[in-house]
Amino acid sequence: MIIIENIKNWFKNFKFTFGFLVKCILVLATLALYFLLIFGKNFFDPMNDFWRSINIFGTAGEYNVILRLISYAFFLLGGSSIIGFLLKQLSAPMKKGRAIIFMLASLIKYAAVIVLFFFILQALGVDTTTILAGIGIVGLVVGLGAQPLISDIIAGIFIVFEGVFDVGDIIVASGFRGTVMDIGIRTTKIVDAGGNIKVMNNADLRAIVNMTNQLSLAVCDIGIEYGESLERVEAVLSANLEAIKKAIPDIKEGPFYKGVAELADSAVVIRFVAKCEEGTKYQVERDMNRQFKLLFDNNNIGIPFPQVVVNEPSTFEDATRHEQRAAQQFVAEQKELSKGIAETDIIGEK
Template sequence: MPLSLLAPDPATPCTDTDQICQWLYNVTDSAWLADGGYYLLIKPIRIIVIIVVALIARSLLNHTINKIVARTAQGKVPTMLRPIRVPVAVLNSGSMFPERRRQRAEAIGSVLKSMVTVGVFSVAFLIVLSEFDVNVGPLIASLGIVGVALGFGAQSLVKDLIAGLFMLLEDQYGVGDVIDTGEAVGVVESVGLRTVTIRDGRGVIWYVRNGEIIRIGNKSQGWATVMIDVPIGFVGVEDATAVLRQAVDAFANDPEWSADFVEPPQVLGVENISVDGAVIRTVCKTSADRQWDLQREMRRRLTEALEASGIAAQMQAARAMRTAVPADEPTAP
């Protein structure tokens, strides 16, 4: 650049130390352009640099979050996305249900990316305002007041989001779990920050807000106890107990079902006595995802065992004798 372009000109509106103004005046020969050169050239460049830096920072942070989410979906769960309370089923199996793991990771990743976007662009916006000599102190205070007002006005939404976030962090339930929320009982089909979608046994879809859930019963985490009460009427308790124990022992040793038992099944004995006779309870501990299949199979085997031993016929005969009305019994007037 020629030195003459930077040499001060007494006729210019610039000061001796303002080289940018002097350079613009020497190039354009325009006093108003030289006078406003700082705001027409330097300020826009600085604002563009701030925006570009914010975009780059947001992109890098989102890329890091995407990599973490991808690793989590593949089973490599980093420390920041591990649940605060690890379910027993996860400890036993070493992994989580794939769809549940993927959806949980994506939900947490979406929250993190939203927080990054809001944080980065909020800081960039305040820096841009400061470039225009705007006092950002009162603005920050005003935004804080507006945030408090919105928080009071949208309490239910904030409550749902906070409850959903803690639900994800604590891994209270996930896709594929069978949960009981009080009103709705069924299989979790999707999990979000605001609502959870449940399909009950009749196929009805329930959309339950996270903030309205007071208590959760998860039937799919860890192990489950199957309890079956078998009424035997007034037949011999010892005979019926022996038959049931033989049936559950054969069931536990069946190669097709033995892997589903956490502990061997037990026949506890008489659980209840009513006008219809005694009730014998049988319990077993199994994995949570197999409890219903195992329960149905055990009921079938116990029923067949009672029928094969003749106890079922004795129960029916005793019930028929109790319900039969003698022919010579006088009828009520």
């Protein structure tokens, strides 16, 4: 098993390294071609066979068809890939508008493929002007059965210009929750927390839930024992909520005490909510669980767990008059502060 695992790891590393080297070679070859197209006339005789073949802008003399096709491919596909890469890198610091950049990069790529197709026909001696004049570009696209493609393109344009979502936004689409990593002219790529990538046609993106535009709600439910004085617990919370907020920097608003959420079989469940960015929501919930557990431990507040009681039940402290007044004031304040913050169904899984 160890040998097989080592072979798999070696093959995975080799595949990554080989792919990286191939990309580097293709980029260097593309840059070399652009250099020759710009400065080649200073190095080659105008009638040189190699120069005439790779010079896609030249029309004089015969040329090698294979070299001309390779030159077309590197000039269009290689150039469009480099331009797309640079556009995406330049858009990385942007918080908004990245979708337009990604759409433009995708459009350049597809346009390069279409132009290359006609250049290949031209290099093979096919009269492309006759083809275009005879059927027209629109007739060609529709004739190839590309109606779904047109729908995807139109949907992609509306997504970008209506600002439905942007690259980097966290959305829920068809039950799949993830971060938008790419918006193309035809498809959109979404990656979830586990690294799984879902590719969806733009026309199939319906009933989108954008989790990024507004702050999300982190909900924390904690059970306390029935024997605990609820007023004493609320008094402890009143004195420590601000410290918990400082301990969790990702909290934007709150945490707020919402009161008793449930009278469960063996616990009184109390609820806390806090507003945060969608990307930190689940971590904030975990941090809140930790902070409230530490707070309850430090104040001898029992958190129930399944057990068989074979001895006398524990005694619990009663709230003092001061704690009762503090609890009443705290509950009233929290109700006022958290008005308009309603717990909703949580989308996705932790």
